[in-house]
Amino acid sequence: MSARGRWPARWRKAAAARAKAVRHAACHPVRSLRPHREAVAQTLKVATACALAWEAAVLLLGEDEQPVLAPLAALLTVQLTVFRTVAQGLQQIGGVILGALAALGLLRLAGANFATVGLAVGACLAVGRLLRLGSRATEVPVTVLLVLSTGAPYAPVRIWDTVLGVTAGILVNLLAAPPTYVGHAGHHCAKAAHRLADVAHRAADGLREGWDEETSDGWLRRVETAARELDRARRATAQAEEGIRLNPRRLRRGTDPAACLDPLHEGLTCLGHVCDQLGSVLRGLDDLARGERRLPREAAARAEACARMEPLGDVLHAVGDALDAFARIQRDLVRNPAHTDDLTQALDRGQDRHTAATDALCSADHGPAVRSLHGSITDETQQILHELDPRDGPHPTALHPRPRRVPAPRRGDTATDPAAAQADP
Structure with a gap:
């Protein structure tokens, strides 16, 4: 019997991938070592x-x-x-x-x-x-x-x-001047925010195009994946907190370690709340799709109740846009007015759509269980918008972090950014 017949297909595929990686490392050693x-x-x-x-x-x-x-x-x-x-x-x-x-x-x-x-x-x-x-x-x-x-x-x-x-x-x-891992922690925090934004965008598309219990179950699995990414971001932030202590780079610059990590800690707290609230919204939608908790069990009534949730898709799409802007803030750790403007615009759009969705859901009458579900979902989405609000929200430190560096003005610019002018270099 040939080797192709004796070895399982996944073993052959793994061996081919390893051989390809070895050839690439031999031909491009510097490029291969860069990720490691x-x-x-x-x-x-x-x-x-x-x-x-x-x-x-x-x-x-x-x-x-x-x-x-x-x-x-x-x-x-x-x-x-x-x-x-x-x-x-x-x-x-x-x-x-x-x-x-x-x-x-x-x-x-x-x-x-x-x-x-x-x-x-x-x-x-x-x-x-x-x-x-x-x-x-x-x-x-x-x-x-x-x-x-x-x-x-x-x-x-x-x-x-x-x-x-x-x-x-x-x-x-x-x-050896070891790294502080602050940028590494910011990358993980931004990755967790992007995953939550992807969940919100997928749920918004599903509410607009039609969804069932299998679709809502996929949303819940993606929320669990985002929660695990948040745990990795917390571990990376703890490593950054440890990396700053006694680090000669920070000691030479006289930088306060707490000031470097406060934005990340606050951002993770905000994302943890958003993850819980978004999970609560999606669990309510999953219960509605399955007909649980005294919600409509008949196929026709359940389909009509699910179709009523379409206006919520516009709100979740705005939440996803806000989370993407929040991720850019956490990734850069630099006060960038463009990111904050994107965030506030997405939240303003979400507030307008939330008002419209609330009016549409309150006008529907499918019994006390559905009314209770509508109230819970609209309240949770309102709380998500409040958590991410850079003006009146509970986490302003995460949304306006102190910059690690101030970008030089472009040649030919006559006006300077007042926030950048007041920032510490």
Whole structure:
């Protein structure tokens, strides 16, 4: 039997894709590494730190004192951000010192045997967790086992190996000018806003063109996808908050870390509320399509009630346009009057259409259940428009962030933007 017959089609497709990627990387190495520059930079930092730690251990301690443990400490120390690197390094040093002291005490009191080894490992793991050493809690029993196996003279060498490795890792991370990840977090926040805008636009098109329970179920799945994208944006913002702390770029400029991240935090709060409210609107439409919650179950009555929701499509389309403008604000993190104008125009259009949709829905009489659903949906859409309002809404910080940079005026311009003129460079 040939290989084509033995291998499943998806395996052959994956192997062909891998082979194509390898050929592209061989022909265009720089272009292939560009999307992975963060991973490449992190790899280079780790390799440099390990090399420096090895050389420092050889020069200061000698080749006979197991210098391999110094680059091992550097390997475990270097992280994506300076703050996490320093925290990991201090935890590692604390765990090694604690383990060395515990091993020296055991050697003096009871010697090395199976009972003392088991007792020491269990006790040291418990103490490491009580001291909140995190992932470095295992350094305590590892150090105990190394000292017990090599003897008491190795304890100070183990401590110096760790100090040298941690120092090399911190210095390399500081000198490499690590990124702050603020732009990365803004990109994820904008991506979440675009996904919510896509949901609103699809729902608007469906309400205009006709929809059923299968269509509304697809809308709900897309809302769940947008919620997961919001979670990723929150994690990226937390990484940016950590990346700013102790970062030499921000320390040199004297920038307040909170001022850089307040727009992102406020934007995520706004998008979280909008996601919940849009999900509530779409769940109400899904109940209407399925005839649940005492809503019309007969096919004709249900179809007529669904057709009555067509004016809501204009409101959701305006909400989608507003979310797209909001995404551009979060992505750029620069005070741009054009983005704010697009947002306010979309919201004004949404308010006008919301008034028309409310009048149309209130004029329909399909029983108390449908009236209650209409009231709930119109109230939720009104709340979405209020959340995104840059003038009277609850999240002005997200809509008017402080700029990271001020664009230079174009040649030939006679007027300058007053907002840009008052902004800090």
